[in-house]
Amino acid sequence: MRVLLTSWGSRGDVEPLAGLAVALREMGAGVRVCAPPDEEFAELLARAGVPLVPLGPTVRSVVAGPRPPTAEDAFRLAPELVAARFTTLGTAARGCDALLATGLMPAGARDVAEKLGIPYVLACFHTLGLPSQNVPPGSRPGRRSAPGETDNRVLWEQDAQRVNGLYREALNSHRTAIGLPPVDNVRDHVLTGRPWLAADATLCPSRGMTDLDVVQTGAWILPDDRPLPAGLAAFLDAGAPPVYVGFGSMAAHAPEGIARVAVEACRALGRRVVLARGWAGLSPVDDGDDCFVVGEVNQQALFRRVAAVVHHGGAGTTTTAARAGAPQVVVPRIADQPYWASRAAELGIGAAHYDRTPTVGSLSAALATALTDETRARAKAVAGTIRPDGAMVAAKLLLDAAGRNAG
CATH class of the missing domain: 3.40.50.2000 (Glycogen Phosphorylase B;)
Known part of the structure; x- marks a missing residue:
């Protein structure tokens, strides 16, 4: 059994994948990880015994400048990452039995899995971007909501439109190129109706935080036995x-x-x-x-x-x-x-x-x-209440899904 894991984001988006990779390898699975080519991410994955398959630009080149990234930067980065996912994941996913994606809106990952006919899972480390009738969305680049708008249904619809503005044109162009029909709502397409929440239930309870059918695995922790300097x-x-x-x-x-x-x-x-x-x-x-x-x-x-x-x-x-x-x-x-x-x-x-x-x-x-x-x-x-086995829970679920698809 072979699994492809992918993310584009900060260390907080990559290290959990390293933890999941360790759990998958302990269960006998082969693992590939596509992530940003930052040096520290390569070193992090090396500790997990997994080589880094470079995906997109380094995160440091985007976020570590003298100023925070702007909306214009986001509109340039979004189609670049979509193209990188179709190219890089399209190659790395060959021979894999499942694909799990996380990090910055991984538009393109589900599409590669769809083309190859393998299971796809979207995982997140908090509930911030998951639609909810009880909680408003966070901010994204794009047209702002009207001042004073408080209806969460309206706000989440506008959030979906912002995601479309960032990703839909590029996503559908690449989908057409590989023979797939266009997607209308990119956000919901990426999230699926059953995303995984890789966060501890004590620290991040999911109940009431989203309308989606969340699978909460617990946090994916990379064991670290390195001595202190x-x-x-x-x-x-x-x-x-x-x-x-x-x-x-x-x-x-x-x-x-x-x-x-x-x-x-x-x-x-x-x-x-x-x-x-x-x-x-x-x-x-x-x-x-x-x-x-x-x-x-x-x-x-x-x-x-x-x-x-x-x-x-x-x-x-x-x-x-x-x-x-x-x-x-x-x-x-x-x-x-x-x-x-x-x-x-x-x-x-x-x-x-x-x-x-x-x-x-x-x-x-x-x-x-x-x-x-x-x-x-x-x-x-x-x-004492925080469970340490989230990565193993997720690994078992992922391999079960891959096995059912293969069978």
Whole structure:
């Protein structure tokens, strides 16, 4: 049995596929992964024992510039990714028994599977883009809804029109070229009526969040047994647990001056800092010995040894911190990040800092909440409820679907 997994997006979109790939290989399946050709993604997949089949441009070239991507950038990128999926997936999927896609609206993936006659699954790591009568859609490039519009049915219809504006012309052109009929609603075509939700049920309950028949597998976690670097281990051993501060691959969206603000906020509370460079290239504000800078590191091990985690609110970082029992301060910027911030606050495992421009005072206040005994106790309790087997659940479902199709 052979499976093709694909994504185009940040590390939070690629690392779960590596976790799923490990589970599939443990079950004896062959796995191919098509993902952006960023160097760190290739290294990530190498840890899972799976080579990277390059798909589209690097993510870093799109999001790590001096400014956030614009709507014009999105309208240029969308048809480029559609073309890349038809070309790259069309080749990589030959001989495969199933295709699973995730990440930025993977228009083109289902179409390749349809042409080859193999099962297709759309997976997501949150419910933000799934139509719901109870929750409005997030923002997308395209024509805005009328001010004051509150009918979710209308808002989701307009969301579908925005997706069509980005993808439909390119998608249908490529479908015609391989002998498939055109698609009217690209969003619903990509999502299917039964998408998979690769998120923990405690952190991201699906009930009431979407009208679709969601299959919730649990989070896909890539096991990490790498030791912490010697210098970091020595820093951790040298004093009380520090506060971790990192914003991952949110280079263009990291709050301005966040390194200085975070270090000073931690110092105001008498805490040392582990500062993650990330794509934003965060660096120390001075040569104080109470701040240690790290690059790529085993967060699963590190988060078990910190007093709190200050981060942007990506699904992966939120889940890793929650599994480690580490209190969180979430400073959301875009997409699903405000949702994860709200869940951390609702669950009592941390604090949400919704102001997009943290100050030393505001971040200190949020940290003070996260560092209370009550929050730490709650974080430890919630950690025990998070299931570690989501990738294995998904692997079994995917291979079952492939087997039924083959039979």
